[in-house]
Amino acid sequence: MSSTFKIIKKSSKSKARAGILTTPHGEIHTPVFMPVGTQSTVKAMTPEMVKECGAQIILANTYHLSLRPGADLINDFGGLHPWMNWKGPILTDSGGYQVFSLSNMRKITPEGVSFKSHIDGSVHHFSPKSVVELQLKFNSDILMPLDICSPHTATEQDIINDLAITHAWEKEAYLHWKSKDVQNQLFAIVQGGMFTHLRDQSIDFLTQLDFPGFALGGVSVGESRQEMETIIGHSIPKFPENKPRYVMGIGLPENLKFGIEHGVDMFDCVIPTRLARHGQAFIPGGKLTIKNEIHKKDPSPIDPTCACYCCAHYSRAYLRHLFMAKEILALTLMSIHNVHFLVQLVDKMRAGILEED
């Protein structure tokens, strides 16, 4: 499976690299920013809008979709792609993170985790195998294994305990996936909290298995930027060179830049669409709050250097008006801009790597 990823250029100035990852639904040029469509829709956008922003691959979420509308239903529709009208690659998160952040009851055993749905309180069980099976029902191009995403406040001993279970689960997921002999790729998730020696242990354990890709989980969970950079800078260079490297859940421009320079190939984050719904737009060097009085009469687009649909057709004044009037179109237009901004930011960094002498 490792042949699905090809590095085509390495930077001489940093650890950055440009590559191509091949999936059943097409090639992904890395580094890549992946917009998130948790409930099988990137919030407030049509799939065509997401594609027009330059997005190559999107995420969906196993926890949410297995609870509602259910994996069997999506499977009956031929998987997530026809279900949601997205023709490109899809990566699904395992749901481990959501079990630990959304569900109000959970019980971990070596066999898996029982939890209550945040929607209706019904009790469900995830096992390493069942989570792989759910994602195969979705026909996800890239699957993630069940893991424990330890909270930022976890002690070293907590993390050691969580890591032992996570490693056993990931091995079980790997063996189950391997036995299926499918084109859908299962990535590993490295955990270990803010402890570099535990991150090393996790990398050592997981790289003994021939996962087609490796992710760094358990960052962007409340730690400082310094702590996040320490963990990324320490861990990513120890990931296999010839496999795609994915840092889960980060998307601020400064984090993307840091990650790419330290050898990360893939990123996802809800931040562009979430910020948009709160009236914030990315601009070069910062963020803009569209409700601010200063934009009331401003005929310029959010970002005059931006080529997105929103910036091509709408003024800050109009967007502010839509927000003040609580119009849904505001959320759509701002989401388009923010997704475009992050996708293009990463694409430009890729172009920079390719253009180096």
Next chain:
Amino acid sequence: MSSTFKIIKKSSKSKARAGILTTPHGEIHTPVFMPVGTQSTVKAMTPEMVKECGAQIILANTYHLSLRPGADLINDFGGLHPWMNWKGPILTDSGGYQVFSLSNMRKITPEGVSFKSHIDGSVHHFSPKSVVELQLKFNSDILMPLDICSPHTATEQDIINDLAITHAWEKEAYLHWKSKDVQNQLFAIVQGGMFTHLRDQSIDFLTQLDFPGFALGGVSVGESRQEMETIIGHSIPKFPENKPRYVMGIGLPENLKFGIEHGVDMFDCVIPTRLARHGQAFIPGGKLTIKNEIHKKDPSPIDPTCACYCCAHYSRAYLRHLFMAKEILALTLMSIHNVHFLVQLVDKMRAGILEED
């Protein structure tokens, strides 16, 4: 100005007619259904989506837009068309209806109406002239005069009193508009409640003035379908033959059919987007409630005979899921379908008139 409307075919089976109305922003093929974009956006849709539904002209609202963001601001942007990125014709309602339905304080004098904004309680004044001026600042293709939309519960004497003021206001608006010598067209609004003799009075008074078009107001205000049909059937045939005839605020399929067969050329209604936001979709012969359990696993589109973007790409099951999960895309997709449905329904009736032997 009457030369801007041309009847190209009259039905031999009913009073229906097909025509072409020329405006500064292009031709409108009548009969026509006009989607409503009250606050300078058709709710949950981009202008491109509205156009793809076949819409030729949209409405915006003088009451709402003059309060927020303000007519001067929209004028600074070159009018409503560039402001909201809609290139086709725009009709603006005068705001009379909203003053009487939304504002919680109003005082009518022969000079106009004072009212409190429903947004911030600030006091505003509309006069027959100021309402024309506001709409010229918007650069609306079709303007409507200030009128009193009497409630359905009004007595005959109430209506007589309201009508006297409305007629004086409309004459003042007409003379002011006439003095401006602009291409933007001012239509008359016939009032008179559920009293046919008062409707006759209103038609007699207003047709003495050379308005480029005539509207029937004060329907769809709570009366029965029978009452509405009586008023439409009685009044429309007495409207000038060679001018466009517009019934304000109706959009249910049965009402559109009745109106067209009685010689109506133009319709507007918020119903397609409002129903969509409440999870209801038009289908041939009725309406469908997307949240119903029966759609949970249904792979068919809302309407298999429909050519809209929503029906081309999305199942009832997916739409139901989006609704249950409170996803914004549900509102956009359902709005597309409903606007397309009504626009195409009227277009098909027009084609039927043209195809008669």
